[in-house]
Amino acid sequence: DIQMTQSPSSLSASVGDRVTFTCRASQSISSYLNWYQQKLGKAPKLLIYAASSLQSGVPSRFSGSGSGTDFTLTISSLQPEDFATYYCQQSYTTPFTFGPGTKVDIK
């Protein structure tokens, strides 16, 4: 199985900050990497698919990059509604493993 790791596991940031977090796959997954946002008590929401494609309706302050084994999600200017947990997921092969998540909270 492909293992996904994310760093950091949590971070504290302020509104307006630029934040970047990373996701690493245990083997190459090309660009089959997706990012989801989950707020407390809610279902996950797709933000980025295929490593760098912005899902329709998602603000442009979110961006993704990477290929192979190393990927990043960047929020250019953190907004109050962005405080949440972010998960990466590989869709290269089953099992479609998720990373453990990065929790973003208010500094």
Add this chain to the structure above:
Amino acid sequence: EVQLVESGGGLVKPGGSLRLSCGVSGFTFSSYSMNWVRQAPGKGLEWVSSISSSSSYIYYADSVKGRFTISRDNAKNSLYLQMNSLRAEDTAVYYCARTSRSGYYFDYWGQGTLVTVSS
């Protein structure tokens, strides 16, 4: 508007069974692969199972293989997860999620249904 609504969760004893349902609307259900993803309390997301649009291809996580069965009824716009031999570690919120047309990401999710396995 795309909607996915899970139902069937509840409290069940270890070794028991439960059948989850996911009713969908707002899209042509028969054209999309579907999935179940779960989240144990306070934990991360775990993919459980996927089924192709015509049920030709079915996949399971090792943790549920042999105990859970995914199925669908395209005439009823419904996805199912039959869960047998339930264990305490199956306690989680279970989400159904649609696979995109490209086949590589989950673009819509339901609100989830809680399954608690406890004596």
